[in-house]
Amino acid sequence: MSWVQATLLAQGLCKAWGGICRATLTGTSISQVARQLPRGLHCSAATHSSETSLVPTPTEPQQSRTKALVPYENMFGQAPNGKRDKASFLQAVQKFGEHSVRKRGHVDFIYLALRKMREYGVERDLAVYNQLLDIFPKEVFRPRNFIQQIFIHYPRQQECGVAVLEQMENNGVMPNKETEFLLIQIFGRKSHPMLKFLRLKRWFPRFMNINPFPVPRDLSQDPVELATFALRRIEPDLSARVTIYQTPSSKDSTDAADPTQPHIVGIQSPDQQAALARHNPTRPIFVEGPFSLWLRNKCVYYHILRADLLPPEEREVEEIPEEWNLYYPMWLDLDYARHGWDDYEFDIDEVEEGPVFAMCIAGAHDQATLARWIQYLQETNPALAQIPVVFRLAGPTGELQTSAGLEEPPPPEDHEEEDSNLQRQREGQS
Amino acid sequence: MYSRLGEITSMDGSISVTLAAHQAIGLKGIILAGTEEQKAKYLPKLASGEHIAAFCLTEPASGSDAASIQSRARLSEDRKHYILNGSKVWITNGGLANIFTVFAKTEVVDYDGSLKDKITAFIVERDFGGVTNGKPEDKLGIRGSNTCEVHFEDTKVPVENVLGVVGGGFKVAMDILNSGRFSMGSAITGMLKRLIEMAAEYACTRKQFNKRLSEFGLIQEKLALMAQKAYAIESMTYLTAGMLDQPGFPDCSIEAAMVKVFSSEAAWQCVNEALQIFGGLSYMRDYPYERILRDTRILLIFEGTNEILRMYIALTGLQYAGRIITARIHELKRATVTTVMETVGRKLWDFTGRTVDMELTGKLGVIHPSLEDSATKLEENTYYFGRTVETLLLRFGKTIGEEQLVLKRVANILINLYGMTAVLSRASRSIRIGLRNHDHEALLASTFCTEAYFQNLFSLTQLDKYAPENTDEQIKKMSQQILEKRTYICAHPLDRTY
Numbered sequence: 063m064s065w066v067q068a069t070l071l072a073q074g075l076c077k078a079w080g081g082i083c084r085a086t087l088t089g090t091s092i093s094q095v096a097r098q099l100p101r102g103l104h105c106s107a108a109t110h111s112s113e114t115s116l117v118p119t120p121t122e123p124q125q126s127r128t129k130a131l132v133p134y135e136n137m138f139g140q141a142p143n144g145k146r147d148k149a150s151f152l153q154a155v156q157k158f159g160e161h162s163v164r165k166r167g168h169v170d171f172i173y174l175a176l177r178k179m180r181e182y183g184v185e186r187d188l189a190v191y192n193q194l195l196d197i198f199p200k201e202v203f204r205p206r207n208f209i210q211q212i213f214i215h216y217p218r219q220q221e222c223g224v225a226v227l228e229q230m231e232n233n234g235v236m237p238n239k240e241t242e243f244l245l246i247q248i249f250g251r252k253s254h255p256m257l258k259f260l261r262l263k264r265w266f267p268r269f270m271n272i273n274p275f276p277v278p279r280d281l282s283q284d285p286v287e288l289a290t291f292a293l294r295r296i297e298p299d300l301s302a303r304v305t306i307y308q309t310p311s312s313k314d315s316t317d318a319a320d321p322t323q324p325h326i327v328g329i330q331s332p333d334q335q336a337a338l339a340r341h342n343p344t345r346p347i348f349v350e351g352p353f354s355l356w357l358r359n360k361c362v363y364y365h366i367l368r369a370d371l372l373p374p375e376e377r378e379v380e381e382i383p384e385e386w387n388l389y390y391p392m393w394l395d396l397d398y399a400r401h402g403w404d405d406y407e408f409d410i411d412e413v414e415e416g417p418v419f420a421m422c423i424a425g426a427h428d429q430a431t432l433a434r435w436i437q438y439l440q441e442t443n444p445a446l447a448q449i450p451v452v453f454r455l456a457g458p459t460g461e462l463q464t465s466a467g468l469e470e471p472p473p474p475e476d477h478e479e480e481d482s483n484l485q486r487q488r489e490g491q492s
Numbered sequence: 493m494y495s496r497l498g499e500i501t502s503m504d505g506s507i508s509v510t511l512a513a514h515q516a517i518g519l520k521g522i523i524l525a526g527t528e529e530q531k532a533k534y535l536p537k538l539a540s541g542e543h544i545a546a547f548c549l550t551e552p553a554s555g556s557d558a559a560s561i562q563s564r565a566r567l568s569e570d571r572k573h574y575i576l577n578g579s580k581v582w583i584t585n586g587g588l589a590n591i592f593t594v595f596a597k598t599e600v601v602d603y604d605g606s607l608k609d610k611i612t613a614f615i616v617e618r619d620f621g622g623v624t625n626g627k628p629e630d631k632l633g634i635r636g637s638n639t640c641e642v643h644f645e646d647t648k649v650p651v652e653n654v655l656g657v658v659g660g661g662f663k664v665a666m667d668i669l670n671s672g673r674f675s676m677g678s679a680i681t682g683m684l685k686r687l688i689e690m691a692a693e694y695a696c697t698r699k700q701f702n703k704r705l706s707e708f709g710l711i712q713e714k715l716a717l718m719a720q721k722a723y724a725i726e727s728m729t730y731l732t733a734g735m736l737d738q739p740g741f742p743d744c745s746i747e748a749a750m751v752k753v754f755s756s757e758a759a760w761q762c763v764n765e766a767l768q769i770f771g772g773l774s775y776m777r778d779y780p781y782e783r784i785l786r787d788t789r790i791l792l793i794f795e796g797t798n799e800i801l802r803m804y805i806a807l808t809g810l811q812y813a814g815r816i817i818t819a820r821i822h823e824l825k826r827a828t829v830t831t832v833m834e835t836v837g838r839k840l841w842d843f844t845g846r847t848v849d850m851e852l853t854g855k856l857g858v859i860h861p862s863l864e865d866s867a868t869k870l871e872e873n874t875y876y877f878g879r880t881v882e883t884l885l886l887r888f889g890k891t892i893g894e895e896q897l898v899l900k901r902v903a904n905i906l907i908n909l910y911g912m913t914a915v916l917s918r919a920s921r922s923i924r925i926g927l928r929n930h931d932h933e934a935l936l937a938s939t940f941c942t943e944a945y946f947q948n949l950f951s952l953t954q955l956d957k958y959a960p961e962n963t964d965e966q967i968k969k970m971s972q973q974i975l976e977k978r979t980y981i982c983a984h985p986l987d988r989t990y
Contacts, residue, residue: 268926301697387701 148190151175151182155193168197169222176229185233188241194226195244204250211252223248223255227262236266277357285310289327289423292355292362296421302331307438310425324425326435335443338419341369342376343448347419349436350454352427364423365432365455367439371416419443429453495733498678503686505787506636508679513584513637514538516672518545521593521613524671525656525664530615534591546589548580548616548642549665556800558611558665563596563644565612574598574654576616576647586625586640592616593655593668594644600659611661615653622647633786673795674736674748677729680755680791684722684762687784691715691766694773705769714765716939721758723936727914728754746808749801750907756791756798763788799896802903807893809906814885824886838879850874860920862934866941870912873948877905880955887957897964901951908944915940 158171175194179185198219205215214220223245230237237259249255275295282288290304307326341347351365382393420439424431432453440446501508519538522530537543554560563578576596583592593613600610616623626641656664692715695705705711732747763785767774774781792798814821824831852859852867859867884902888895919937922930954962973981 271926271928271930392701 146182148182148184148187151179151184151190152193155197159197165197165199168199169218172197172222172226176225179229185229186235188230188235188238191226191230191235191237192240192244195223195241195248198223198244198248200247203248203253205252214254220249220254223253224258227255227258231258231262231266234266237262281358281360283360285425286325286327288357288360288362289325292357292364292423293327293329293421295357296355296364297329297331299331299333302329302334304329305438305442307422307435324431326422326424326431326438328420328422328435328439330420330439330442334417334419337417338443338449339445341417341419341445341449342372343445343450345369345372346450346452348452348454349432351432352456362423363427364421365427365435366418367420367422367436367451368418369416371414427455429455494675495678495729498675499682499685502679502682504636505683505784505790506634509634509790510585510637512672512675512679513547514545514589516675517547517668518585518589518591518593520668520672521547521655521664522615524667525613525660526615529652530655534615538591543590544585544588545591545593546583546585546642547668548583548586548592548594550580550582551578552581556797558595559662561595561597561611563594565596565598565614565649567598568648571651573648573650574614576614576622576644576649579641579643581641582629582639583625583642584637584639586642587628587638590618592618592623592642594649595661595665598658608659610659611665612658613655613661613664614649615655616644616647616649620647620649631790633783633788633790669796670745670748673752674729674732674744676791676795677725677732677751677755680759681722681726681729683784683788684718684725684759687763687766688715688718688722690781691718691769695769711769714769717765718762720936720940720943721762723918723933724911724915724940725751725755725758727918728911731914731917746805747910749796749805750910752795753798753801753805753903754907754911756788759788759791799900802900803893803896805906806899806903810881810885810892810899810902813881817882817885820882821886821889824882842876858920859916860923860934862923863916863920863937866912866916866938866945869941869945870909870916873905873909873912873945873952876952877909877948880952883957884955897967898955901955905948905951908948912941912944 155175158168159165172194179190184190203216203219205211227237242259245253245256245259277295281291286306286309290306293304294302305328307328308323310323310325347367347369349365349367352363353366354361354363386392422432422435424435432455436446436451498508501511515538519535522534522538526534534543538545549558549561551561551563553562561578563576563580565574565576567573568575576594578594578596580586580594583589592615594616595611595613597609598612599607600612602608622645624643624645626643629639631639655661692706695711695715698705728747728751732744732751735742735744735747767781767785770779770781773779774785776782796804824835850871851857852871853861853864857864857867881902884892884898888898892898915937919930919933922933927933950961953959956962
């Protein structure tokens, strides 16, 4: 460091010390004081780190901090009719600009604005980010000689710029030419925010499509539609049919039996139907659940209807009838099987599981709703009537609810018996 | 833009053919060779659809051979009109059109003073009188489009309606046909994509022998083939479209011809395979599948038959190459010691299997590293093709135009090379910018390149002199014997001599 720089540093430190003393005495914000430091010295200290004041008085910085934040908070709090949306956000930003030409404390303001964006619902709006970047004074932070280029010129401001871009990245907002122009105007071409911008421009297009199963941004909030989407997502077979058995809105308002019936949406593919028809009625099938599926920030719970794997002795060997194919023999009458070196069937990662017959997403996770689901399923799978169904439901703590053992098969369309069955189930549970 | 439209209009073959006949060839003449007055007079109505255009070149005696047309146009006494006489056959939109681009022979005074018959292009309106058309033809496919004969009897065509120069009709016709050709690629792409969807849907739902059709290997092969061909056609079409969009008027006639040949043949093959997947359903008139087959068959024939276009591709390419390597050929012909040593040295070099490096791969390469093998194959093919072309020109010289079997192989190699280039560049770009399913594209690209590579190798070996794979001599002999008797000459298997 040359002697010029050393003298400047010394002068700066004196001024900073004086400023802080002044701040503790008069209670003005330290960030406002820091503005008065000479510009050539790029130790823009204490714009953001009021905590690291040279004077170790714990209470004073807090006072000054709250006092500094109060006017900004007010700006955000004074929405015309309390509505928090893009217009009021931009209004608040504008007010800051009108506050003073000097734009004191703009870094603090920008951090606060970034925090408030989510409340106002504008975190995915590129125009708002551009407005935020517009708050920075232009042409001030650009490095003018090679020394300024080597060291990070105005590090706090550059960090702030990087923080804005980082929030853009976290919310998946792609910056545009206006952002680039703003950044060049504010920070220059070789600055850290510009570097981050270039990285965003390079990687965002490449990462746009890497998710093979993307969830759309605006997911509908309607539970039935959400359930349909989720079920389609779980089930890869395109010929599976989603059936909405029950919708939450009851058509008949005078229906006292089920004033708020939960929705039941089920999915079953023709393969699963066939497997259920083939299922041995002496073996029970289980309703398991609820399992959680996260779609962005919503969690849906689904239940599955499955059976255990048959032990190898009971597995039926597929008999290929002799006269099956008119044209070519379906199997050759040879004694030897596939050669060991050509046998690729075994895969260590493949675990054979029992068949899953159907899945559903229901509004409530209790046995009554799921019993209704089974009844609805019986319409398309008549074999279900003979098969015993065991409900293995996990409660909110994840433990298995102690339900009754083997259930009698739910009887077809008999309301009294159904009620008594349900009562028995409830008694069994409690 | 045009290509995207083409993909959409290909929903129905008849519609796309009618539209193409109207704008790709019917009014292209006015756009390419018309004067400002002609454009101002005719184009607004044609663009809005009030008038429909048709392209009249084919006559009963001259299909591919355009120079032998018999229609005549002679200048009237007051030198203000041409009197047009003749009949044209198989004119799409013939019954609907108001504006015809007609080609007829006129007497022209040549630059050395002799009278010659040269083709001239005219814009003829139906209102000029004397234009009649026959009944719509009963076709195998594209039955929705109107194709009929058009007769001109003493039609008066004003002198202002000559397109281009009197006697310059041949060039006008060539320009029109060359530019209208590549729209076929995009139409076929759209059709193939829809076909793949339908076939895959069917294969996944139909069960035979307790298994879905989609689980059988042969069906999977068909679908994979269709996907590969569709991808290749798409890439080639959009590459050509991109080249045409460059500023200036780039001459992409060879590329357009290659697109047409490849896409029409691939379409025929893929539609056949798709119909195989549908099985018996494909044969029933109640389903749309057989209609697609019939509509596709015409693609190999119109807009220049595939054989003619192969000759065009090969000959134009050889003309261009021949000019450049004239010096080298003369050198080789003189057969000095140095050239002999060079040739022998090069053959030894190839023998030892050194790889060719044309900078497609590697540090400065433009191809994405995951497609390196395919790029190496392309480079190898190109290099050996260049060498083969030199040998061919040395062997045949000017007379190569008569060796159609050789030219066919050259054209096939060229089409494959163009396809490989298009496919590799598109796959490379997709991976680089991260489009969806780019790994699938890379797979399609590499498989296509492998197949094309081996086909090219086979063609190249066939082009060698005295190659055992080359059956040209036998083919010529066989066909000569058949054509002598004009029938199948073998004795019946049940004939006896004892």
